[in-house]
Amino acid sequence: MKNYILYFFILSAIILSGCAPGMVRSPGKDVKPGERLEETPTVCRYSEEEKCEESYLQYAPDGNYRLAFLDIDDQGHFGRQRKQLNDVLEFIQEGNKAKRIILFVHGWHHGGIEGDTNLVLFRKLLSTSSRNTEKDVVGIYVSWRGDSITVPLLKELTFWDRKNTSEEVGRGALLEFLVRLEQIWRKDRDVKKINSNLITIGHSFGASVVLSSLKGILIERFATSSPTDEKPPGFGDLVVLVNPAIEAIHYANLREIIEEKENHGQLKFKTNLRPRLIIATSENDFATKYVFQFGRALSTIFESHRDIERVNRNDDVETFSQGEMDRNTVGHYSKFLTHRLSTENELDLDLTTCELKPEPPALYSSRTEKSEVWPIPLEFEGGSKMMLEHLGNSSAYNPYWVVKVNKNIIPNHSKILTGNFVCFIRRFLPEDYIKPRIPKLF
Numbered sequence: 357m358k359n360y361i362l363y364f365f366i367l368s369a370i371i372l373s374g375c376a377p378g379m380v381r382s383p384g385k386d387v388k389p390g391e392r393l394e395e396t397p398t399v400c401r402y403s404e405e406e407k408c409e410e411s412y413l414q415y416a417p418d419g420n421y422r423l424a425f426l427d428i429d430d431q432g433h434f435g436r437q438r439k440q441l442n443d444v445l446e447f448i449q450e451g452n453k454a455k456r457i458i459l460f461v462h463g464w465h466h467g468g469i470e471g472d473t474n475l476v477l478f479r480k481l482l483s484t485s486s487r488n489t490e491k492d493v494v495g496i497y498v499s500w501r502g503d504s505i506t507v508p509l510l511k512e513l514t515f516w517d518r519k520n521t522s523e524e525v526g527r528g529a530l531l532e533f534l535v536r537l538e539q540i541w542r543k544d545r546d547v548k549k550i551n552s553n554l555i556t557i558g559h560s561f562g563a564s565v566v567l568s569s570l571k572g573i574l575i576e577r578f579a580t581s582s583p584t585d586e587k588p589p590g591f592g593d594l595v596v597l598v599n600p601a602i603e604a605i606h607y608a609n610l611r612e613i614i615e616e617k618e619n620h621g622q623l624k625f626k627t628n629l630r631p632r633l634i635i636a637t638s639e640n641d642f643a644t645k646y647v648f649q650f651g652r653a654l655s656t657i658f659e660s661h662r663d664i665e666r667v668n669r670n671d672d673v674e675t676f677s678q679g680e681m682d683r684n685t686v687g688h689y690s691k692f693l694t695h696r697l698s699t700e701n702e703l704d705l706d707l708t709t710c711e712l713k714p715e716p717p718a719l720y721s722s723r724t725e726k727s728e729v730w731p732i733p734l735e736f737e738g739g740s741k742m743m744l745e746h747l748g749n750s751s752a753y754n755p756y757w758v759v760k761v762n763k764n765i766i767p768n769h770s771k772i773l774t775g776n777f778v779c780f781i782r783r784f785l786p787e788d789y790i791k792p793r794i795p796k797l798f
Contacts, residue, residue, distance in 0.1 A: 397443045402479075407470050412440060413447050416479075420486035421493040423479065424448065425468055428500045430521050432528020435499070441533060448494050449540055455552040456489055457541065457592075458482065459496040459534075463560025464518050464601070468499030474559065477773045484707040484778075491552070496537070500525045500565065515651045519601065522561040526568025534569055538592055553785065554592030559772055560643070563600030563635075570595065571610065574633070578613050583622045588755035590632025594785055597635045598772045601648055604689035605681035607635075607758075611692060614754055618669045623753040630784040633756040636697070636777070637687025638766035644685045652683040669751055686758055694750040697780065698762040700741045705775035742780060 400408035403417045412425040424444045427435025434441055448457065458481070462474040469475075478497055486493040501521070503514060537554065544552035558566030570591050577589035617623050637644060661678035668674050676691060686692055742765065746752060765776040 397440075399447075409470055412436075413443065416483060416486075421482040421495060422447065422450070423482060423495045423497060426496060426498050426530075426533060427468070428498060428525045428528065428530050430501055430524065432524045432526075432530070434529045441529070441536075444496070444533075445536060445540065448496070448537070451492055452550075454491045454550045455544065456485060456491045456493045457496070457537070457552065457554045458485065458493070459498065459537070459554075459556045461498040461500075461556075461558040461562035461565045462502055463558075463562040463599075464502050464515075466502040466562075468497060473770070480707070481773050481778065487708050498530065498562070498565070502561065515647070516655055518561055519564070519651070522564040522601075523568045526565040530565065531569045534591070535573075541592055555785065556592055556595045557598065558596075558600065559598045560769065561601045563597035564602050566595065566597060567600070567602055567606065571606070575610055575613060578610070578617065581617070581622075583624050588623075588632050590755065594631070594781070595633045596781055597633075598777070599637055599641045599644055599766070599769050600635055600685060600687060601644055602686050603652065603682055604684050604686040604692055605678060607686040607692065608676070608681055610756070612666065614750070614756060615666065615668060618751040618754070619667075623751050623755075631755050631757045634781065634784070635686055635756075635758045636761050636766065637685065637759070638761050638763060638768060640763035640767060641687070641769045643769040645688050648685050649683050649688070656682050687760065691749060692758050693747055693760050694754060694757050695759040696743075696745045696747060696762075697759050697765060698743050698745070699764045699776075700743065702764050703742070703776045705779045707775045707778055742776075 397413050398411045399413045399415065400406065400411035401417065401419075402408045402414045402423070408414045412427070414423045414425075415421075416423070424447050426444055427440065429435045448455070460474075460478050460481075462468075462472070466472050466474040475497060478495060482493055482495040502518065534556070541552055541554040544550040556566060556570075558564070573591060574589065581589045614623070656679070659682070661682060664676045664678060666674050666676065674691070681689060744759075761777070765780065766772060766774065
């Protein structure tokens, strides 16, 4: 018995010694929650020599983009004080030029530590984006505690803990920040007549953070929308959830509202050239296909589920299993898939130089009023092609896409900001608010 007690304390010591700090770590320095921030925040010019580890407001070395960090703790509160919130919002609004605002929320096993692979890729994305536009490029990196334990192997057991935390992070202070950020975007476009962009990206559990924040907003906006509206409801210009660790059942309510709108002929908005939400999952994503399913199977074992019947737009009765929706991610639940994105050959598109054609109106040229299936080649410089195919599981007018992506475009769970996928996303973003045309966003 004494040996078991000894083993218990040794294991506890190992786990506790490997706990990720309960304090905020953004971008690189441990900062205790509530620590008093300086009246005038330091704006640091980032470089290989100057890592800016103590500054949450940064300029790129050549000044071609700005980057702000926003810390959210495990309870969904701002990790520093509200002063950081206001500092970041003021930083975003600097200057009178149009802005390209890109917000990114990292996933499991990531954070705001300098050198984190998500942060490195996001800096690269911002730098590349700035070379293709005259707009001010502003990045916002939302930092939350993606790991609660740092001990190898043991940290994989944090699935349930970090999954719950991702939802808590989304429901808290981040929602306020997103609403105020969108107000800045709307003011630029509607009051100042400045053609600013707002793109929100969430990866893995970071996608769970984003949907937890925006789900209520999207449901409310879609429920109150009208086909006479200028464009379909959404948040900002576009929300992208990549390899999302989100149960299909959490998306079901939003999908039902969209289907009901379609049943009443209310999805034909005045302008419907582009999606407002893209949920993209790689066919090669082991984490959300197997690990997530195993984790959810254990955590839902005592829950009660039932089958739900719905009459779809074709007057057919569809049956949805709550159990299957609760155990599988939205991207691995076949009944929710709206599109498939594949390639005719292996692609390696450069983040900076990919040129896209044809012009956006041609995207839906093969779609008649009630057409349900339309394969569309997306051509890139050099003759490379991606094929975007509508699967018929949704209305052809549905502006919320759930896309299964082949491994040549998104290779695995973590390698998401590739030139191939970024060039695909860029295909659907408006560069000009008054007269939409092909953007050079990324």
